[in-house]
Amino acid sequence: MTDMTTAPRLTTLSHGGGCGCKISPAVLAGLLQGAAGAMPHADLLVGTETGDDAAVYRLNESQALVATTDFFMPIVDDPFDFGRIAATNALSDVYAMGGRPILALALLAMPINVLPAETIRAILRGGEAVCAAAGIPIAGGHSIDSVEPIYGLAALGLVHPDRVMRNSGALPGDILILGKPLGVGILSAALRKQALDAAGYRALIETTTRLNTAGPELAELPGVHAMTDVTGFGTLGHLVAMCRAAGAGALIRYSALPLIDGVEALQSAGYITGASGRNWAAYGDQVALDPGLTAAQRALLCDPQTSGGLLIACAPESAGAALEVFHRHGFGRASIIGTITSGEPRITVERGATAA
Secondary structure (H helix, E strand, C coil): CCCCCCCCCHHHHHCCCHHHCCCHHHHHHHHHHHCCCCCCCCCEECCCCCCCCCEEEEEECCCEEEEEEEECCCCCHHHHHHHHHHHHHHHHHHHHCCCCCEEEEEEEEECCCCCHHHHHHHHHHHHHHHHHHHHHEEEEEEEEECCCHHHEEEEEEEEEEEHHCCCCCCCCCCEEEEEECCCCHHHHHHHHCCCCCHHHHHHHHHHHHCCCHHHHHHHHHCCCEEECCCCCEEEEEEEHHHHHHCCCEEEHHHHHCCCCCCCCHHHHHCCHHHHHHHHHHHHHHHEEECCCHCCCCCCCHHCCCCCCCEEEEECCCHHHHHHHHHHCCCCCEEEEEEEEECCCCCCEECCCCCCC
């Protein structure tokens, strides 16, 4: 077994990291083509039809089970931080459905003869710390010996059947609110090239380990019609999915997007992920970009967000209350970024008066 002094950096052991590891939307669509999908069942409230964040199964008149799983390869080199980020990201899907987590199972795949045992234990401790913060146990799991390090969770939660948040409920005229600032993929690209300073790393960890605990309370607000979380397919990708499911379009303003501090400088210096290009190739034909936007700004719109923020569509009169919920849960950068429009599921991106 390799000892700690000679152990390789976690990010050097994988070909990608975080939600940037996701199979591109175009490739995934091809793989799923012809798949039968979820078997019809009266109590299956949410299945595969709209690409929602989790499955939801009604248990009784007042409870539905939210079930999801998420795992990926390291986005950072610190094993404890990697475990925290992966666990936070996995629980996000429960919150995005309006649910409250109740239980998790660990999913662990590690190169046993390459990483020291203490490194692997630190990854597990990171996941346990996040689940403890969420008030749930890790009650078991599964592990295998793998060429690349992989960690994540299978997560279960509960929600009232009448308060399930889908991505399909957005209505024309709704306000779009994003809960976390963008730029995780850009920061992680800089980290891989050892160009991320201490402040940038702190910002990366702060945003990726903040649990999306606002989800259940947002689901209880009158006028909140749809919710998802922004992860590997980028802001545009997850908004495209919301628009397709709702049969509506969207208008967003680039200048209104909240950005992690330092992202614009790294963006201008060329630190972008390969996943942003793959994302654009998959859904760019459904987006009308302001001609004043640069290639780097387009990349940020498609930037994969590991453990990203909640994206909600709500009635205009509910926007103030929704922002208050976000802020009370610690999401001080939550911002109105646009609106849902009528017509075909196409997104228009305006530059806005203050964009660079």
